[in-house]
Amino acid sequence: MSPEFLLSATDPTQVGPCAAEVAFVGRSNVGKSTLLNALCRKEVARVSNTPGRTRTINVFQTGHGRWLVDLPGYGFASGPQAERDSWGPMIEGYLTARPSLRMVFALIDAKVGPTRLDLMMLKWLEAAHLPWRVVATKADQVKPSRGQAQRRDVAHAMGLDPEDVAWVSAKDGLGLTALRAELTARLDS
């Protein structure tokens, strides 16, 4: 898998069709860009120390018409109200208009667990009948002694079993091979 940047858009209706795609959603600063870069093994997405910098839909292409889609981070607490309010329509507008969408990877912080907005996102994905899978990021920040219990608690907070949640760390590489394989399988199916 060697994706290249393809396009950025602010208007979901301006993004053309593709063969197959997987999308990534999550609140600002959850580690979405870092994970995308780690999965791609190169710097495709811009990593920022300023939360909420990604306000566009960013598409990376891996092979013919196979896309990885980085959606704007939600829940950014500062900035103009209009900007804060724009993520909902942008994310929802995109996800509901994509017949080629194979999976939505919903990122949550492994140490923090699902926030109120994360739970709202999952509820929305469920109601929209979209295929989704939770990925817990920054797993390296959970103390090893706490690992199993945290996996269980985080999963239960979303009404899931621990094995339903992919547990990853872009920092130490945990779970990346498995997630990469899952992603490739979705795009190739």
Ligand SMILES: Nc1nc2c(ncn2[C@@H]2O[C@H](COP(=O)(O)OP(=O)(O)O)[C@@H](O)[C@H]2O)c(=O)[nH]1
């Ligand atoms: N410890 C740790 N920090 C991470 C990991 N992934 C991302 N970060 C840090 O979390 C912050 C936000 O990352 P970024 O990828 O920009 O988040 P985004 O806003 O969701 O795209 C940055 O300071 C990253 O270095 C990880 O796996 N482990």
Ligand SMILES: [Mg+2]
């Ligand atoms: Mg980002």
